[in-house]
Amino acid sequence: MSDVMAPNEGARSEGLITVEALPPQGQITLRCEMSEDYRTKLSDALGMAFPDQRGSVTDGDRALLWMSPDELLLLVPYDAVDGVMESLNAAFDGWFIAITNLSDARAQFRVSGPHLRDILAKVTPTDMAPRGFPVGDVRRSRLAQVAAGYWLRSEDEAQVFVFRSVGAYAFEALSTLAQPGGEVNFLSA
C-alpha cells in the first residue's frame, strides 16, 4: 500500500451522474493582487495564460483557476508540487504573495453525465444554466451543507472540490441526489 492515500480513495457511484473520487491532486493556492505586474510575472513563471474572472486556463496536466479577486488555485500533478512551489517562490522572491501547498486539504471528485447540470443545481444555489455557468468556468459555492468549488470541464463533466474532512458527506449527498427517478429535466433535457 502506498503511503499516499487521497480522501475517499476509490469511491465511485453511478446514477444519473457518475461520481468518482479523484487520485491525489497537486493544489497550490496563490493569494496575491491581480495587477498587470503580478499577472505577467505569474504567466511568465508558469508559461500559462492568466485566467479571466471566474474562469480557468488549462495546459496539459496543469490548470490555473480563478478563485476570488485575490486568489488563484494552481492544479499540478501531485508529485510536481515541491518543484513548482520552489520555482514560484524563487520567481516571486520579495513580492507580497502567499504561495501555499493545499494538495492534501481537499477531496476532489469527477462528476459526469448528461444530467450533470441538474444534479449540481440540487446542491448549489449558483446558476448552473449554460449561460450562467459556461464550460471552463469555476464557482465557489456550497454543496448542500458544505463549502464547495465547481469547475466545469466540459458540457457533461465537472470537477468538484470540498474540504477533505467532508469528502464522504459530499460523495454521499451527490450519490443520493443522483439516484434514478430524480431526473429534473430542467437544464438537462
Place this chain on the structure above:
Amino acid sequence: MSTRLARGGRFTDRSKQIGFTFNGRRFTGYEGDTLASALLAADQVLLGRSYKFHRPRGIVASGPEEPNALVHLGEGARFEPDQRATTTELFDGLVSSSQNHWPSLEFDVGEINAKLARFLPAGFYYKTFLWPRSFWKHLYEPVIRQAAGLGQAPHPEARDADRYEHYHAHVDLLVVGGGVAGLLAAKTAAEAGAEVLLIEQTAHWGGRAPVDGGTIDGMEPGAWVDETVAALQAMPNVKMRSRMMGAGVYDHGYVLGYERLTDHKPGAAGPRHRLWRIRAKQVITATGAIERPLSFAGNDVPGVMLASAVRDYVVNWGVAPGDRTVVVTNNDDAYRTAILLKQAGLDVPAIIDARPMGGGALMQEARDLGIKVEPGRGISKVLGGQRVSGVAICDQTGSGGELDTIACDAVAMSGGWSPVVHLFSHCGGKLEWDAEGHFFRPDASRAPTGADGAPFVSACGAANGFLSLPETLHCAAKAGAAVAGKLGHEATATTPEAVVTPESPLAPVWLMPQGARADLKMKAFLDYQNDVKVSDVQLAAREGYESVEHTKRYTTLGMASDQGKLSNINGLAILADALGTPIPQVGTTTFRPPYTPISFGAIAGEARGDIFQPLRRTPMQDWHEANNAAWEIVGQWRRPYCYPRGGETRHDAVNREITATRESLGLLDASTLGKILVKGPDAGRFLDMMYTNMMSTLPVGKCRYGLMCNENGFLMDDGVVVRLSEDSWLCHTTSGGADHVHAHMEDWLQCEWWDWKVYTANLTEQYAQIAVVGPNARKLLEKLGGMDVSPEALPFMGWADGSLADTPVRVYRISFSGELSYEIAIPANRGRAFWGKLLEAGAEWNITPYGTEALHVMRAEKGFIMIGDESDGTVIPQDLGLNWAISKKKDDYLGKRAQERHDMARGDRWKLVGLKTLDGSVLPDGCYAPAPGKNANGQRNTQGRVTSTYWSPTLKKGIAMGLVLNGPDRMGEVISFTAEDQDETRDELTTVEARIVNPVFFDPKGEKQDV
C-alpha cells in the same frame, strides 16, 4: 344523494377503476379523480368532525382552499395527517380515514361540545378554566387537548419512506398559475423572447375557464387551453411544470416552488417532493380567485358547498354533489351552477338571490330553463345534521323569520369572489379595496420591489381582480407584454377575442339574513376549520378588539392550516360592520408563506440519515471506527472520546489510556486542531493585534502559547502560534474554533485593516496531526529515524521540519499533558499510513492511542484551561490567572480597552483556582458554591462554580478547577459546593466540601515535559 353522473368528467377516465378505502370501507373511483370527487361520487358526504365543536363536516370546495375535508392519508411510514381530500389525486390502494372523532365519525361524543357552544365563545380559554390554578395543568388542558385538534401525529418510531430534495433554478420570468391568464401571460412574454418558467399547482392546465364557459377566439376555453399549451411546449424558451405550487415570494425575486412528484403514485422511483428555490428577475402571479361562502346558519352542514365547486365536480369529475340543489347567491356567477345542474338533468328547486332585483341575463337563462328564482331572499337556516335535508327561506333584509322551507340535499352558495393575492402580498405588495367587486385586489402602484426599487411582481387575470374572461385575458396579455419589456424584450399585447354572458353587479352580503337573530349568528360559520362564527367576531368587537390582527388571534379566525382562504374577507367584513368602520380601513391580516402547507420533508430536502448533516472525518477516522472508539461531538467532528477494549467501561478505558501515557507512551489524533497560516510584511503587527501576547518577537523556529480575545475583551480562542519564517506564522486554534478564527481574522483584514499586507490561509485540513506523548516519546521518534529529535536539536517549545520513517513531517515540541510530547504534522494524504507506522514501532512501549477525555484529564491535572470549559464568553484571561500571557509592552490588542473597563478591572471577580474535595470524591460538573443570603430575586447567593472536574487516575482522587470569588487570595480555605443529588424544591443543601488549591495538580515545576 351525491352520485356519479351517467357521463361527463373531463379529468376522469372511466375505463380505469381505482380501489381505495376510507375509514376501512372499500370504495371505487376512476383514474383522474381526487379523493374528494371519488368520495362524493360514492355519497360519502360526511368526512370529518370540526376542531372545537365536533360538528359533522363535509366537502366545501374543490381545491386548495378546502377547510374541512382533511383526512389521515396512508399508513405506517407513509402516514400523514391533515391531507386535503380535494388536492389528493386518487391512486390504487389509497388508504384514508377521518379525523377528530370519537368513537366514530357518525356518532361522536364530542358533539356535546356543540351543545355547550354558548359557553365556548371567542377567547373562552382566556376567560375560563382559570381557577383553581393547578387545574389548568392537570385537568383542563389535557381534556381540551384531547377534545380539540385535527389529525394525529405519525407514530414516533415511524420513519418517512420517501426521499426529498431541493432544486435551485434561475429564470427571467416565473409565471405562477397555469390557468388561461397564466398561459396567455407566459405565451406573450415568451413570444417576445423572454425565458419563462410556468408552474401550476394542479395536474391540469387551464384553471377553471373550461368549467365556467364562454368562448376564446371562437373556441371552447378547453380547446383554446390545449392549443396554447401545445404552442408553449413547442417553445424552447418555455419550461412548464404542473403539480408545482408557488409557495412563497421573498426578497430579491426569490420564490419557493413546491413540486409534488409522486403523491399520486406513492412508491414510484425518485423523490416525493422537490422544493424549488427559484431566483426570478420578474414574477407574474396568475393565481386566480377563490369563491367566498355566505354566512348563514348551518352553512357548515355537510352538503353545503361553494357554487363553483359544485360546477367543478360536475364538469371535471362527472359527480353531482346532490340530486336537489338549492343555489344561494349574491351574484350572477352562481346561476351558472344552477343552469349546469339543470342541464345535467338534476333538480334545482330554487335559486335564492339576496339581491332585491336578482340578476341579469344569466337569471333569465335560468328562468327559461324553468328554475324558480327567489330575489331578495336569503337562507334563514339549513336543515339537517349530518346531511342537508332542506333550507328555511327568509327575507334577506329581516332577522330570519321563516317564510318557507325547501327540501334539498345540497346547497350551492356564492358570496362573490376574492382574488388570490397571497403571493403578491408575501413580499410587501399592498392591496386596494375594489368597491365594485367588493374584494381586495393588488395595487400595482405598491407592488413588491426588488433591489433596484422597481416592482418585480405583477398580478394578472382574476388574481388581479379581473374576474370575467375577456378582462382576465386582456389583463394577462398586458402583463405578459409589460414584463417582457422590463426584461428587455419588445412585446405587444394581443388579447384573444373572448365572449361570455354579461353579468349584473354583485351586492355585498356579509350576513344572511342581514339582521340575523343571535341563535342564527351562533350557527353562521366564518372559519370552518377553527369553528369561528359570526357571533364570535362580533363579540370580539364588543369587547374592544379593533385591530384585525388582534381579532384574528383572539378568535383564531384564519389561523388554521387553510389560513382563512375562505373566511378572511367575510370575517373582516363582519368586524368592520361591528366597528362601524369601512372595510378598507379595517384591512386584511398579513399573508404569509407558504400558500398552502408544504411537507417538512420538502424543507429538509436530502438532509436525513447519513447526510442529515456533514460529519467531518480526520485521515485516521477509519482506524478509530475499526478500533471501537466511543465518540465525542466536537463541532461537526466526531473525535474518539476513548477506545474501550473488551468489556471495559468508558471510565476504565480513560484511566488505562492516561496511565499508559504517563508511564510510557500515548498517541492522540489531533488533526482537528485549527491551523491558519498568516503571511506577509504586516503579519507580525497583525498577530500582535489578534493575540494578547506579543507574537512579532517570537523567533523563527519557536512556538508560543497565545490567547485571542474578542473586542469585548472576552477570551475567544487559544492555541500555539509558530513562527515559520521571517514573514509567516502558523496559528493553531481549538478544534471547534478554526473556521470562526479564520473568519475573524479575515473580517479584521478586509473591513478594518484593509491596507495591511497580510494573507491568511486555512491549512487545517492540509495536515494530519498526531501527538506522541509520554516518557518514551523520543525513543519512538528516534526509532523511526530521519531527523534529530534530541533536546538540543529540538528543545521544548521548538519545532523542526524533517522526515520520520520516510515521511515528510513538521515536529512541534509542545505539550498539553505535562509529558514529553511531540506534535507531528504530516501531509493529510500520508496521515493514515504514518499513524500505522507509529503504532507498529511503538508496540514495544505499549503505545496507547488515547481519546479526548484522557486529553482533558491530563490537561486538568496540569491546570491547563480549556476553551468552553474554563471560558464561556463572559470570562477574561485575567480571570484565569493568565496575566503572564497578556503583553504589557503593546499599545493595543483586540480586547485591551474592554479589559480596562471598571467591571473587568474590579478586584472581586471570580477567578480560577484548583479544588480538592476533602473526601477525595469528584465534584459534580458545573455545580455552584452557595454563599450566605439571597439576592434581590430571592435566589440563593453564590460565590463560585466548577468549570472542570475529573477523576485523576494519576493522583487517585477527584480534581477540579473552578471560578471562585477572590479565589487566588483564599488558598487553603474550604468552601462548600452543591452536590449532584440536590433536591431543587427543598431549601436545605446537600453539599460537598472542597479546599481551594493551586490549579496545577501534577508536576507543578514542569520537569516532565522539558526533558
